[in-house]
Amino acid sequence: xxxxxxxxxxxxxxxxxxxxxxxxxxxxxAEICAEAGVKKGSFYHFFPxxxxxxxxxxxxxFADLKSDLLDRAFAADVSPLARLRRLIDLTVRxxxxxxxxxxxxxxxxxxxxxxxxxxxxxxxxxxxxEVFGRLAKGLAATLTQAVAEGEVGPIDVAATADAMLAYLxxxxxxxKSRNDPGVLARLLPGxxxxxxxxxxx
Amino acid sequence: xxxxxxxxxxxxxxxxxxxxxxxxxxxxxAEICAEAGVKKGSFYHFFPxxxxxxxxxxxxxFADLKSDLLDRAFAADVSPLARLRRLIDLTVRxxxxxxxxxxxxxxxxxxxxxxxxxxxxxxxxxxxxEVFGRLAKGLAATLTQAVAEGEVGPIDVAATADAMLAYLxxxxxxxKSRNDPGVLARLLPGxxxxxxxxxxx
DNA sequence: ATCTTAGTTGACCAGTCAGTCAAGTCAAGC
DNA sequence: GCTTGACTTGACTGACTGGTCAACTAAGAT
Numbered sequence: 001x002x003x004x005x006x007x008x009x010x011x012x013x014x015x016x017x018x019x020x021x022x023x024x025x026x027x028x029x030a031e032i033c034a035e036a037g038v039k040k041g042s043f044y045h046f047f048p049x050x051x052x053x054x055x056x057x058x059x060x061x062f063a064d065l066k067s068d069l070l071d072r073a074f075a076a077d078v079s080p081l082a083r084l085r086r087l088i089d090l091t092v093r094x095x096x097x098x099x100x101x102x103x104x105x106x107x108x109x110x111x112x113x114x115x116x117x118x119x120x121x122x123x124x125x126x127x128x129x130e131v132f133g134r135l136a137k138g139l140a141a142t143l144t145q146a147v148a149e150g151e152v153g154p155i156d157v158a159a160t161a162d163a164m165l166a167y168l169x170x171x172x173x174x175x176k177s178r179n180d181p182g183v184l185a186r187l188l189p190g191x192x193x194x195x196x197x198x199x200x201x
Numbered sequence: 202x203x204x205x206x207x208x209x210x211x212x213x214x215x216x217x218x219x220x221x222x223x224x225x226x227x228x229x230x231a232e233i234c235a236e237a238g239v240k241k242g243s244f245y246h247f248f249p250x251x252x253x254x255x256x257x258x259x260x261x262x263f264a265d266l267k268s269d270l271l272d273r274a275f276a277a278d279v280s281p282l283a284r285l286r287r288l289i290d291l292t293v294r295x296x297x298x299x300x301x302x303x304x305x306x307x308x309x310x311x312x313x314x315x316x317x318x319x320x321x322x323x324x325x326x327x328x329x330x331e332v333f334g335r336l337a338k339g340l341a342a343t344l345t346q347a348v349a350e351g352e353v354g355p356i357d358v359a360a361t362a363d364a365m366l367a368y369l370x371x372x373x374x375x376x377k378s379r380n381d382p383g384v385l386a387r388l389l390p391g392x393x394x395x396x397x398x399x400x401x402x
Numbered sequence: 403a404t405c406t407t408a409g410t411t412g413a414c415c416a417g418t419c420a421g422t423c424a425a426g427t428c429a430a431g432c
Numbered sequence: 433g434c435t436t437g438a439c440t441t442g443a444c445t446g447a448c449t450g451g452t453c454a455a456c457t458a459a460g461a462t
Binding site for chain 2: 116117166174
């Protein structure tokens with residue numbers, strides 16, 4: 001037995017791959033264990049339940065998304081709007097690559113789970129909402145800078161961030177339903193023009 | 202035995218309600234039958250498989266959406282843009298009502314299924330894509346009129362229709378993940394400002 | 403050497419899954 | 433009355449579900 005076991009990590013990775021490629025309900029514990037090369041009892045040693053595993057997946061997925069895509073997109077070497085452009089490019093590239101490798105547009109892990117589980121599992125719904133909140137916050141921070149730098153006129157920053165996130169999720173979903181990554185390249189740049197104005201008072 | 206059996210209809214209605222409230226995978230044939238008041242053998246008399254049932258659900262759902270919402274929204278008594286506004290209002294109202302009745306924002310039946318099944322069931326993916334295509338087509342027809350009547354400047358009509366649909370789906374998904382119908386009222390009107398320009402040539 | 407603890411296993415549990423099928427019922431048509 | 437076809441049932445199939453648990457293993461500490 002190794003000094004540090006990597007079993008938990010193997011389970012998490014296997015589950016992430018399988019669930020992302022298919023869906024939460026379609027992937028069972030037995031399959032995850034087979035993929036990770038462990039037995040079920042080990043699974044339950046590390047994760048009290050399937051739901052707990054999924055919460056851990058969401059955290060790990062967000063952490064990876066942040067280091068692999070968001071931090072790159074939002075690096076301050078370019079203007080705020082250029083960062084949003086870069087976010088779009090990286091997203092298009094990511095989904096396109098996955099399509100090239102697997103034959104399917106997998107969609108967004110968070111959006112997929114939200115659509116599938118929100119009405120049935122309050123813990124998972126809340127967790128996804130939390131992740132969505134973080135994503136929107138990152139967008140809002142960039143928009144705030146864009147406004148301060150005069151790249152963007154006066155807008156409701158929080159609402160615009162939410163709207164951009166919604167648009168991103170929607171475009172990814174349509175691309176997934178058509179299994180055509182070309183949809184992303186065609187529609188996602190439109191995200192840059194989304195503006196929600198402050199309410200008239 | 203009645204001259205005309207309503208069993209098929211009862212099965213379809215029961216399945217629609219259950220799957221819309223939860224998810225495709227979370228609702229089993231046994232439960233659908235119990236809800237419809239029939240036995241499993243009857244189910245398989247009318248539907249060869251769960252997937253076939255779901256295709257029928259998509260058709261019935263679209264037909265109802267068309268008569269209950271789309272036809273009203275797109276009635277020609279107002280200008281094209283006003284029709285889009287009406288579509289937004291009706292959508293907000295519909296999801297808000299369902300939230301009031303059930304405590305959850307159920308999202309879009311088509312989007313939910315796309316997210317859950319697209320990578321696993323090619324038949325269902327295709328069917329949803331087809332329905333999305335019809336929805337986009339309706340939007341495109343209205344946009345074409347808006348352009349013709351000078352309400353909207355020159356745009357890529359098909360792309361703008363797709364973008365609007367994507368935005369609608371995304372907003373509904375965010376509202377579902379937050380279980381807050383207020384998101385719809387706040388963000389959905391932004392759909393009116395979405396424009397995808399013709400590619401520069 | 404013994405104890406402790408983290409990790410692992412295999413067998414089990416009760417329930418559920420989509421689908422199958424022989425047999426039965428009923429109403430309409432001849 | 434008999435036949436037919438639409439519809440319905442109850443029991444079944446083999447597989448699978450998330451989760452449980454007693455027993456075991458191995459490494460580190462004492």
